[in-house]
Amino acid sequence: MPRFLKEFFDRNGLGIGSLMLGLVLFWTIGLIILPQLSMLDFSFRPNLPPPEIGGPKDVYTMENYRYLVFGPEGGSQSYNAVDLKVFYRTLIAAIFVTIFNLILCYPIAYYLAQTKGNHIRIFALMLIIPYWINEILRAFALRIIFGETGVLNNLLVAAGIFDTPFDFVRNDIALYAGLGYAYILLMIFPIYNVIESLDRNQIEAARDMGASWPMIHRRVVIPYAKPGISSGCTMVFMLSAGALAAPQILGGPSSLWFTQLIYQQFNDNSDWPQGAAYAVVLLVTCILLVLALMRVFKVNMGDIGK
Template sequence: MPRILKDFLSRNGTGPGLVMLGLVLFWTVGLIILPQLSMLDFSFRPNLPPPEMGGPKDVYTLENYKYLIYGPEGGSQAYNTVDLMVFFRTLVAAACVTVFNLIICYPIAYYLGQTKGNHIRVFALMLIIPYWINEILRAFALRIIFGETGVLNTIFTGIGLFDTPFDFIRNDYALYAGLGYAYILLMIFPIYNVIESLDHNQIEAARDLGAPWWRIHWRVVIPYAKPGISSGCTMVFMLSAGALAAPQILGGPSSLWFTQLIYQQFNDSSDWPQGAAYAVVLLVTCVLLVLAVMRLFKVNMGDIGK
């Protein structure tokens, strides 16, 4: 038995330790690895009716991946520009939502982590309570707020800022705000957990040495909070790129999300292999982008797990 496993069982007890290991294995293998492998297998299969599955025509093929790039055979365009544009726009929008959330959440996390008092608990509770409501209901609430006759347009037209109601939904403002709001806690609390352990004396020492506030954050707080920032940005980016409910409810006519294409392939077209190929491409691309950014900012995988 490996030493690390012996230490784990001796520390937690043989019975509870085996139960925890079993649950982790079930979660990792049964709910993550095996479904992804099944999806990967589907992505290389042709779209056949059930009686022909497993027959001579059911062979591995790259046609589902070629479709994303080139589109249907005999199409009017050399490349599948529609799906490719939706794919790249989804990635760029998810990155923008991640940066927007980081800019908004970093000051909040810093305030929560470096301020003492009972009012901080109230503040944290006020952040959590809205998330007791289902995500879909929150998305519909935001659609009402950003609608042409919604709260924002009523206020802006009432004070004379707009002559006519502004279409926040068609211009994607509602979608980006909804995605940012949906995952804001996933950015705040990882950063807060790290900043809370930062010795406030380091900040006071930097102030005593005459460092301006921006240099204190750039040289002291942000390097220390890098694990929380990495974890929050990873979760927000991955979930934003894979979101479905918010784009369906808050997206305008021209703001098609790549996950909506995947949904259409699975449900509307009943083309599971094509939908699986699109899902695999999205997953692999997001993982590679996250790894590339981590390498760029010199963040280790262990930092995200802290």
């Protein structure tokens, strides 16, 4: 038995230890790894009616992946331009949402972490309580704000800033705002956690030596907060790229999110293998992108857990 397992059982006893270990293994293997493997398996199979499953036509194939890149066989275009464009746009938009969230959340997290007093607890509550409302309702609330006859347009037109209502939905502003807002806490809290442990004396020492505030952030706070920043960015990016409700409700008619394509394959086309292949491509691409960026910014996997 490896040493960490032995220590684990020594500390918790055999009964409780086995129970805890069993539950964790059930969670990771039973609820995450096995279903994902089954999706992976689906993605390499043809879409067959139930009687033919397991029959002679049920063989492994790359067809579903080929479809994403080249489109239907014998189609008019040499590439599946529509789906690829959606895929590419989704990733770019998720990156954009992540950067936007980081710029918005870093000052909030810094302020929360470095200020003392009871009002901080109230601020934190004000950030948390809106999340008691479910995601769909929050998205519709944003629709009310951003809609063509919505609150924001009424105000802007009444104030004379716009002559005619601006279509926030068609221009994707509502979507970005919705996605940004949906994951704001996942960006704030990891950064907050790290900055809270930053010794205030370090900021004062830098200040004492003549550093300006931008310099203090660049050289002292941000390097220290890097694990929190990477953790927050990873979560926000992954979840934005995989979001469904916000694009569905707040997206303009012409802007599909890649998850909506996946949803259509599963639900409207009843083509699970095709949907699974799209989902696998999205997942793998996101993971590779995150790993590549971690390399660029010299972040260790262990830091993400902080």
